[in-house]
Amino acid sequence: MTEIFDVAVIGGGAAGLSGAVVLGRSRRSVVVIDAGSPRNAPAEGVHGFLSRDGIGPRELVEIGRTEVERYGGVVVPGTAVAARRTDGPFEVRLDDGRSIEARRLLVTTGLADELPDVPGVAERWGRDVVHCPYCHGWEVRDQPVAVLAINTDLAVHQAMMFRQLTPDVTFLQHTAAAPSEEQAAQLNAWGIEVIAGIVESVEVAEDRISGARLGDGSVVACSAVVVVPRMVANSGVLAGLGLSPAPHPMGFGESIAADPTGLTEAPGVWVAGNAADLTAQVVSSASGGAAAGAAINADLIAEDTRLALKVLSRDYWDERYGSGKRGTGDKPNPQVAAAAADLPAGTALDVGSGTGTDSIWLASRGWKVTGVDLSDVALERAARRAAEAGVDVTWHQADLADWEPGAAEFDLVSAQYIHLPRPVREALHRRLAASVRPGGTLLIVGHHPADLEQPVRYPRLPHLMFTGEEIASVLDPAEWDVTVSAPERSVEHDGHKLTLTDAVMRAVRRPT
Numbered sequence: 001m002t003e004i005f006d007v008a009v010i011g012g013g014a015a016g017l018s019g020a021v022v023l024g025r026s027r028r029s030v031v032v033i034d035a036g037s038p039r040n041a042p043a044e045g046v047h048g049f050l051s052r053d054g055i056g057p058r059e060l061v062e063i064g065r066t067e068v069e070r071y072g073g074v075v076v077p078g079t080a081v082a083a084r085r086t087d088g089p090f091e092v093r094l095d096d097g098r099s100i101e102a103r104r105l106l107v108t109t110g111l112a113d114e115l116p117d118v119p120g121v122a123e124r125w126g127r128d129v130v131h132c133p134y135c136h137g138w139e140v141r142d143q144p145v146a147v148l149a150i151n152t153d154l155a156v157h158q159a160m161m162f163r164q165l166t167p168d169v170t171f172l173q174h175t176a177a178a179p180s181e182e183q184a185a186q187l188n189a190w191g192i193e194v195i196a197g198i199v200e201s202v203e204v205a206e207d208r209i210s211g212a213r214l215g216d217g218s219v220v221a222c223s224a225v226v227v228v229p230r231m232v233a234n235s236g237v238l239a240g241l242g243l244s245p246a247p248h249p250m251g252f253g254e255s256i257a258a259d260p261t262g263l264t265e266a267p268g269v270w271v272a273g274n275a276a277d278l279t280a281q282v283v284s285s286a287s288g289g290a291a292a293g294a295a296i297n298a299d300l301i302a303e304d305t306r307l308a309l310k311v312l313s314r315d316y317w318d319e320r321y322g323s324g325k326r327g328t329g330d331k332p333n334p335q336v337a338a339a340a341a342d343l344p345a346g347t348a349l350d351v352g353s354g355t356g357t358d359s360i361w362l363a364s365r366g367w368k369v370t371g372v373d374l375s376d377v378a379l380e381r382a383a384r385r386a387a388e389a390g391v392d393v394t395w396h397q398a399d400l401a402d403w404e405p406g407a408a409e410f411d412l413v414s415a416q417y418i419h420l421p422r423p424v425r426e427a428l429h430r431r432l433a434a435s436v437r438p439g440g441t442l443l444i445v446g447h448h449p450a451d452l453e454q455p456v457r458y459p460r461l462p463h464l465m466f467t468g469e470e471i472a473s474v475l476d477p478a479e480w481d482v483t484v485s486a487p488e489r490s491v492e493h494d495g496h497k498l499t500l501t502d503a504v505m506r507a508v509r510r511p512t
Contacts, residue, residue: 163191346367
């Protein structure tokens with residue numbers, strides 16, 4: 001995939017899909033990478049999720065994917081195995097060799113449950129071996145339940161919570177320490193029997209748990225077994241970003257540390273759902289993903305604002321032209337060459353002339369050219385190049401946001417790839433139109449919004465891009481003959497062969 005997304009969501013459960021919906025509704029380009037193996041897949045239904053109670057886990061995922069795609073998001077089947085930060089965006093590598101680039105990451109890879117090594121526990125997990133009274137308690141109400149202890153404190157807590165749901169709860173000490181005197185009194189107050197001894201297996205009859213077999217051969221009858229697994233965030237994909245899980249303060253396992261919005265210590269990386277909160281239920285995971293999506297969008301807005309201010313400044317362009325990497329070619333922009341080929345030489349205005357390639361090319365063909373640019377550095381380079389080429393060009397430094405060209409002075413006015421905020425851009429284009437003589441040509445070319453889907457490194461600011469139709473809308477159709485087009489051109493960029501699209505508006509002012 002060649003597109004640079006605003007956000008890559010790694011993990012397509014409730015948290016990831018909720019974050020992706022928030023981002024899609026904010027008109028962010030978002031991709032969800034999902035292996036299709038949700039933690040809660042064995043469960044019959046999701047519970048405690050208002051309006052979705054009892055829905056199957058996979059059905060919930062399918063609904064979420066449909067909603068993501070409704071808002072322009074892309075869902076990619078696959079497993080993300082590594083992520084790294086490049087000079088620009090993040091790169092996420094998939095297990096099939098593909099890679100995806102994105103400006104921000106939302107990691108919602110969930111957790112792995114480390115279950116007791118007791119035969120039958122893993123096989124019945126999520127069905128009648130359960131852990132959460134809020135997720136599964138109602139389904140085992142009034143049935144005999146056995147709590148299989150690994151951690152005494154957590155198991156005592158579980159036993160008392162399930163006792164609220166059923167009168168028949170047994171505490172199986174198994175490998176845990178014996179309850180303290182206080183804990184034993186609490187269990188006794190609820191009528192919960194404590195049975196010492198190692199649990200050898202979970203017994204099953206007719207595809208239902210029938211009991212827990214102890215080492216002495218006895219069987220404790222029960223219809224469900226409660227365990228508290230050690231829960232560890234699935235964080236392998238984050239290793240290359242310097243992030244690893246940290247111990248949970250209550251001893252549940254290990255999770256990725258983050259602030260309340262899900263932002264981690266790695267700039268640009270958010271986590272949500274069980275990767276960040278080991279005890280989060282589906283509804284709270286969805287909430288965490290939505291909160292992270294909103295925070296990511298706000299962060300991108302702040303970055304885009306800084307970038308927009310930067311690219312509109314003289315210092316930015318002086319730096320770019322001063323590096324010597326920009327404006328070194330000698331071929332004119334193809335639309336300028338095509339327009340001039342049909343016109344007799346006359347007066348030309350080259351707006352945003354840069355290092356003067358178009359101006360010098362026109363001057364060499366007999367045009368009387370004025371080149372205008374914001375950057376002094378660019379104009380100095382342009383003047384040297386014109387002198388070396390033996391042509392005369394009038395160079396003028398100006399801020400195009402408020403510069404006023406002369407009225408009806410030019411036979412050709414060309415503005416190539418000048419990107420400004422819409423109100424400023426439209427005002428400039430009206431002034432440029434006014435500077436065209438009757439019978440003259442106005443040629444405006446820019447980066448088409450379609451280029452946002454390509455992995456190009458120029459500033460990704462959609463509000464500065466435009467179509468030919470948008471430019472044409474500022475002209476009075478009674479005064480102009482207008483042609484708009486969106487020609488494609490092939491380029492090689494950062495090792496990729498790309499097809500870019502230009503927004504072209506060519507208008508001829510009708511003679512008076």
